[in-house]
Amino acid sequence: MLSRADIEAHMPHAGASCLLERVVRHDMRTIYCTTRAHLDPANPLRRNGRLDMVCGVEIGMQAAALHGGLHRQAGGPRIGYLTTLRQVSLAPGRLDQPQWGTLQVRATCEQADEQGMRYHFSVESEAGAALVTGHGFVVLQPQGQQA
Template sequence: MLSRADIEARMPHAGASCLLERVIAHDVQTIHCTTRAHLDPANPLRRNGRLDMVCGVEIGMQAAALHGGLHMQTGGPRIGYLTTLRHVSLAPGRLDQPQWGTLQVRATCEQADEQGMRYHFSVESEAGTVLVTGHGFVVLQPQEQQP
């Protein structure tokens, strides 16, 4: 299990921008994280006091970024850019509802190579209600262009 400090050390998101709190399990293909950041009034994705369901996409793709940081580094960390989202499904309502409890965040790497990665992600409530699902495509900056 990885703590919040371990997570921040392996991805570019830090402080309030890091929306994952704990890694429950991970292997070369999948990662399972948890968070209660959706209930934080200081969540940086809130607008007008609300956290809309679409913000779950960011949480899901942060799990994908963390998975990449844990398992797909050749030659050190690389900058990646989310280029495409597909088949995104959002439950009705808002993400910042206490009844969702601790969110269960999962990402599965479906394809990875030197140019990028494709992930399936899901965000579920503590009780198992599917809130957000989709596929995200990340393009990696070429190694020679890394800072």
């Protein structure tokens, strides 16, 4: 299990922008995380006091970024840019509801090469209800062109 400090060390998100709290387990293909950041009144994605369900996409893709950071092979970390979302499904309602409990977040790498990665992500309630699912495509900045 990875702590919050370990998580921030392996991804570009830090402080309040890091929406993941724990890594339960991970392997070369999939990462499983948990969070209660959706219940934090100071969540930076809140607008007008609410956190819409679509914000779960950011949580899912942060898990993908963390997975990439943990499993990056030769050349060290690289900057990646989310370019496309596909087949996104959102449950009705809001993400900031206490009944969801601790969110269960999974990101699975479906394809990866030197140019980028494709991840499937899901965010579920503590009881297993599907809240947000989809596919995200990340393009990696070429080696030597880091900002």
